[in-house]
Amino acid sequence: MKKHLAAIVIVFLLMIVGLSGCNEIFNKFTINAKYSYIMSYRDGGGVFLINMTARNNFNGTVSLKIDASANLNVQINKDTLNESSRVAEITLYPNNLTRIGLHEIELTATHANISRIISLEVDILNRSIGNPSPYIIGKKNKLIHWLENEYPIFDNISNQDWFAYMTYVEILVVEHWTFISSEWEMRLCCHITIPPYNWSMMRLRKIGEIEPILAFKCEFNDMIYEIPISDYPIIYGY
Secondary structure (H helix, E strand, O other), X not given: OHHHHHHHHHHHHHHHHHHHHHHHHHHHEEEEEOOOEEEEEOOOOEEEEEEEXXXXXXXXXXXXXXXOOHHHOEEEOOOEEEOOEOEEEEEEOOOOXXXXXXXXXXXXXXXXXXXXXXXXXXXXXXXXXXXXXXXXXXXXXXXXXXXXXXXXXXXXXXXXOOEEEXXXXXXXXEEEXXXXXXXXXXXXXXXXXXOOOOOEEEEEEEOOOOOOOEEEEEXXXXXXXXXXXXXXXXXXOO
């Protein structure tokens, strides 16, 4: 009986040590999505931002794996994260066969044989959007022209190749668009109305960064000026 109890105690202690080791691995890093839900539509797009935080004693890499419906055309720009590269971007380009309704995208992050799973959701709405109108493109070009003149670091931004999709499908009067290139995420919103209410705003985020770096506004009289990034309208959390 005593030997049996001793064996149980030893097994219990080994379990505690093992769990402590796992907890130590878990506590070395965390993986978070800046937001976990977006709306989209067939032939539209979307972006999820993933950020890794790590303790001082973290080393090695965190491998990333995506599981999602093939019709969503989900892509991730990095297979691994480490101390010097902590941000990953998940983009999706739903094709015209994508099922209408809610879809789950599962991100698995693995380090030292310990995995964490993050669930992301994209709601595919039954909308036919098409390309940005000439009005939207005109506002975009006007704001980019000002940007290149005011900030030399953006002097090449008009030469980028952009993929455009509507950011918020169900919002009327104010149209919201996202333009994605290999270097930048550009958000644009325009109040589709008559002067003096036909303002437009733009916000820029560098690919590989979590937070945007600049926002600015164009008034009805074409006066353009920088605004606090927090003044750029965000809806539904993304």
